Amino acid sequence: MTQAHLTRRRFATILGGAFLLSISVLLLAPLVGPIELSLPTALSDGSSLDAEILLRARLPRVLFAALVGGALAVSGVVFQAILRNPLASPFTLGVSGGGSLGAVLAILLGWEVSFHGISFLPLASLAGATTVVLIVYSLSKTQRHFSPLTLLLSGVVLNYICAALILLVHYFSNFTKSFMMMRWMMGALDVYDFGVVMTLLPFILIGLALLLRYSRYLNVLSAGEDWAASRGVQVERLVTLQYFGASLLTGSVVAYCGPIGFVGLIVPHILRLLLGADHRILLPTAFLMGGTFLVICDTIARTVLAPTEIPVGIFTSILGGPFFLWLLLHRRKELFFGG
Amino acid sequence: MGSPLFTINQVSCRFDDLRVLQNLDCVISEGEVTGIVGPNGAGKTTLLRILGGLLKSWEGELSFRENSMRVWDQRLFAQQVAYLPQRTQITFPYSAREIVLMGRLPHQSGAFFERAEDHAIAEESLELTGCTHLAERYFTELSGGEQQLVGLASALAQLPQVLLLDEPTAFLDLRHQLQIYRILRDLQKERALSLILVTHDLNLAENFCDRLLFLKDGKLVEDLRKENNTFALTGPLIEKVFGITAQKEASGRFILSYGN
Numbered sequence: 001m002t003q004a005h006l007t008r009r010r011f012a013t014i015l016g017g018a019f020l021l022s023i024s025v026l027l028l029a030p031l032v033g034p035i036e037l038s039l040p041t042a043l044s045d046g047s048s049l050d051a052e053i054l055l056r057a058r059l060p061r062v063l064f065a066a067l068v069g070g071a072l073a074v075s076g077v078v079f080q081a082i083l084r085n086p087l088a089s090p091f092t093l094g095v096s097g098g099g100s101l102g103a104v105l106a107i108l109l110g111w112e113v114s115f116h117g118i119s120f121l122p123l124a125s126l127a128g129a130t131t132v133v134l135i136v137y138s139l140s141k142t143q144r145h146f147s148p149l150t151l152l153l154s155g156v157v158l159n160y161i162c163a164a165l166i167l168l169v170h171y172f173s174n175f176t177k178s179f180m181m182m183r184w185m186m187g188a189l190d191v192y193d194f195g196v197v198m199t200l201l202p203f204i205l206i207g208l209a210l211l212l213r214y215s216r217y218l219n220v221l222s223a224g225e226d227w228a229a230s231r232g233v234q235v236e237r238l239v240t241l242q243y244f245g246a247s248l249l250t251g252s253v254v255a256y257c258g259p260i261g262f263v264g265l266i267v268p269h270i271l272r273l274l275l276g277a278d279h280r281i282l283l284p285t286a287f288l289m290g291g292t293f294l295v296i297c298d299t300i301a302r303t304v305l306a307p308t309e310i311p312v313g314i315f316t317s318i319l320g321g322p323f324f325l326w327l328l329l330h331r332r333k334e335l336f337f338g339g
Numbered sequence: 340m341g342s343p344l345f346t347i348n349q350v351s352c353r354f355d356d357l358r359v360l361q362n363l364d365c366v367i368s369e370g371e372v373t374g375i376v377g378p379n380g381a382g383k384t385t386l387l388r389i390l391g392g393l394l395k396s397w398e399g400e401l402s403f404r405e406n407s408m409r410v411w412d413q414r415l416f417a418q419q420v421a422y423l424p425q426r427t428q429i430t431f432p433y434s435a436r437e438i439v440l441m442g443r444l445p446h447q448s449g450a451f452f453e454r455a456e457d458h459a460i461a462e463e464s465l466e467l468t469g470c471t472h473l474a475e476r477y478f479t480e481l482s483g484g485e486q487q488l489v490g491l492a493s494a495l496a497q498l499p500q501v502l503l504l505d506e507p508t509a510f511l512d513l514r515h516q517l518q519i520y521r522i523l524r525d526l527q528k529e530r531a532l533s534l535i536l537v538t539h540d541l542n543l544a545e546n547f548c549d550r551l552l553f554l555k556d557g558k559l560v561e562d563l564r565k566e567n568n569t570f571a572l573t574g575p576l577i578e579k580v581f582g583i584t585a586q587k588e589a590s591g592r593f594i595l596s597y598g599n
Contacts (some may be wrong), residue, residue, distance in 0.1 A: 003434035003477055008452055084430050144355070144396065216451065220441050223429050229393050231497070232417030232445035277431035280451065 003276045014281055018288040025292045026066060029299045030058035034306030056192060064191045064200070065298040065312075066291035068256075069263050071204050071249040073290020076264030077271075077282055078211055078246040081222035082148050082239050086272075090250040090264035093155030093243075094132045097162030099254035102128020104169045104181045112180070121184075122255040129251030132158050137243065146236050147225060151243060186311035187260035189298050196256055203252035210245035211283060214238060218279040262316040263294055266324050273327050293320070341369030343405075344501060344533055345390055350399035352385055352557075359385045360397070361557045372527060372534045374548035376541065378581050381554040383537040384505055390535060391422040391503045417445035421499035425506045427490045429478055435489045436474040439464055442496030457496075464492040468522060484515035491519065495526070501533045508543075520547055541577070541593075545570055553580045 004010060031037055035053060042050035075090040083092070090096065106112060106124035136158050140150035166185075170178050191197070211218075217238050220228040229235050250264070267290045268282070275281055297315040304310065345367040352360040360382045367373050367390075375383045388394040389401065392408060401408045403416070421442070429438070442464070443457040453461075465471045468488045473481060478489060487507065494502060502523075508516040524547070526532050538544050544551055551570060553561035560580060563570045569591075577585035577593065584596045 003432060003437070003475060005434060005436050005440065005475075006452070011452070081431075086430060216444070219433075219437075220444055222431050223433065223438070223441065224427070226388075226393050226422065226424060227427065227441075229413070230391055230417060230420075230422035230494075231441060232414035234413055272432060276437070277433050278437060 006278045006281055011281055014275060015284055015288075018285045018292075022066070022288040022292040025295050026062060029062045029295050030054055032299050033058060033303055060191050060194050060197055061189055061298070061302075062295055063194075063197050064257070065189050065295045067197065067200055067204055068189065068253050068260065068291075069267075069294025070287035070291035071207070071253045072260065072264040073267035073271075073286040073293070074208060074211060074283055075246040075249040075253075076290075077268040077279065077286045078218070078242050079264075080268055081218050081279060082242050082246075083152050084148065084222060084224070085152075086269065087265075088152075089261075090246065091259060091261070092159070093136055093151060093247070094158035094162055095129050095247045095250045096254045096259040097159040097166075098132025099125040099129035099251055100185055100259055101162045101165050101169070102126070102131075103184055103255075103258070104166050107177055107181050107184065108169050108173055125255035126251060128162075129247070129254060132162065133244070133247045133251065137240070146239070148239055151239070183311075184258050187258035187313040188309075189257050189260075189294075189312055190309070191256075200252060200256055203248060207245050207249040207252075208287065211242065211249075214241065215279040215283050218242065218283075219277070222277065222279070258313075260294070260313045260316060262313070262320050263290055266316075266320040267293055270320075270324060270327060341371065341533075343367070344369045344403065345535075346400075346402045346405075348400040348402075350389065350397055350401050352382075352389065352394070352397040359557050360389075362399070363559055365552060365559060365562065367533075367535060368550075369533050370531050371549045372536065372547060374544040374551045375535065375537045375554060376539060376544050376551055376580070377554035378539060380556075382557040383539075383554055386554065387422075387503050387505050387535065387537045391420060392416055393422065414445050414448075417497060419499060420501040420503065421494035421497040422503045423487075423490055423494045423505065423507050425509050426483065427478075427486060432477050432479060434475050435470060435478050435481065435485075435492075436461060436465070438478050438489055439470075439474075439492045439496050442493040445497060460498065461492075461496050464495040465489075467495060467526070468492040469518070484511045487511060487515065487519065491522065499532070500530075501535070504534065504536045506538055507536070516543075523547075541572075545572065555580050 031039060037053060038050050041048050042054045045051060072090050079088045079090055079092060080086055103121055103125040105128070106121045111120040111124060136151060136154045139154035140146055143150040170181060173181065217228070217233050220231050220233055221235065221238055225235050228238070268286055271282055271285055271289060275285060294312070294316065297319055298312045301310045301312040301315045343366045347363050347365045350360060350363045351358065363386070375386060377383055385394065389397050392411065392413065403411060439461045440453055440457060443453060443460065447453070447457065465474055468491050470485070470488050470492055473485055473489065478486060481489065491507070508519050511519070520543070523534060527534055536548065549565050551563045552559060553576070561576055563572070574585040574587050574593065577583065584598065586594045588594060
């Protein structure tokens with residue numbers, strides 16, 4: 001099996017293709033739904049029901065799903081690279097555990113209501129995620145030698161602690177609250193205006209810029225710490241930067257839609273199978289394809305049993321899992337088991 | 340003897356309570372092949388990692404080309420010094436060429452794509468190590484020997500003036516061992532490369548090196564230079580360093596045995 005190296009042309013072709021694919025999905029997805037939509041009516045008459053559905057219900061939701069999926073996939077690529085572990089996901093180091101703990105605490109205390117358009121639930125989730133990120137980072141800094149491995153150890157432990165505390169919160173909640181918590185933990189993309197999209201956008205742009213800028217260095221880092229250091233990379237600085245960048249993406253996304261699983265694990269995997277491991281192309285493509293993947297899953301989740309919506313996280317696994325297995329069996333046998 | 344490359348002055352290193360290196364004093368010269376030999380756990384790899392800037396928790400004074408290692412910019416250092424580990428384990432699907440191109444990183448400041456020059460140097464490094472035919476194959480699919488050759492090509496793509504090698508052939512078959520030392524020998528002559536090599540293979544060290552530093556329990560116990568193409572190796576020295584019995588035959592070869 002052979003692998004082409006990155007050239008300007010390859011970069012432009014792949015990114016262009018991914019861009020076209022995601023644009024087409026983004027344009028088509030809002031037209032799909034339980035209610036038939038007439039695009040001409042929606043566009044010509046701003047006060048029509050069609051326009052209302054398109055602009056208030058579907059378009060924000062599709063854009064939201066695209067941002068969330070993109071952020072999770074990019075974050076997954078980065079966590080897998082810095083931990084040098086293809087089984088890592090955005091949720092491995094406890095960011096989502098902390099975010100979820102913050103959210104279920106907010107529900108327990110009855111803070112899920114919003115005042116003047118500001119909802120406390122995402123803020124509580126962000127606070128939880130930030131706390132965990134800082135604890136994991138300072139724990140690994142106390143080690144003699146700061147490395148991705150120490151991040152992994154403290155992150156996994158914190159993740160378990162958060163999971164235990166979430167169960168404890170459940171235990172002390174009544175049935176209604178416990179049900180709300182469970183639904184939140186399943187993840188949901190139901191937004192009804194552009195407000196959430198606009199709030200999330202700056203977080204994602206900052207995180208993305210931070211990660212993309214160092215994608216070349218991520219290549220040598222993903223090959224090993226010594227490998228990177230002997231090629232002139234300041235490993236500790238780079239790991240710290242990537243850790244906080246990827247945590248920012250994951251934490252902000254989880255705050256608004258709960259921990260939607262599988263996107264951040266499977267999309268990086270699939271893209272690595274198709275494109276190789278060069279992070280310069282992997283990161284931007286993961287953003288586009290992660291978003292596209294989640295938009296497709298969400299479109300199915302909200303239509304297949306309409307008007308009932310199935311939590312999108314169920315579909316990311318049901319669709320992504322078999323597709324991944326199929327790719328694995330057809331394309332990469334020799335990479336996992338040979339050599 | 341060339342000008343000083345590394346000046347090691349009272350360098351010590353400890354891992355928690357374990358003293359790995361103790362008050363090392365030594366000057367390593369330009370243009371030579373310096374071998375660091377000694378038994379397992381003597382501190383050889385630790386010393387090499389300190390010289391390569393990979394391990395920073397040491398005490399004492401250490402300078403590279405007259406400047407303290409503590410002030411060297413990591414990227415500028417990597418433009419001059421390359422490091423080849425015992426083996427390179429990579430999880431992700433990079434091609435051999437991508438691995439070699441990574442060696443160009445210290446020479447590019449912030450550029451997103453490699454330049455034509457980088458591709459040319461990578462190609463040349465692949466040729467030097469006889470890996471041209473492996474270029475588009477996945478690194479993970481290659482045999483241990485091929486991986487080590489590609490790793491060497493990546494180090495050479497840094498166009499280093501100094502190459503640090505940590506038992507580079509420990510896991511390789513005889514043919515790959517000889518091939519790697521042949522390449523290194525040629526390069527050392529052509530490019531005036533300085534080599535610092537960690538090994539516990541005395542035969543190899545004797546043939547290949549200009550100078551041997553014997554480490555035992557973190558201390559430098561002997562420093563030998565090649566004269567008239569041989570080292571003044573004695574039975575007692577080998578016995579002292581490796582803790583084995585060594586008897587010299589008339590032919591000059593040592594008969595080594597464990598215990599008496």
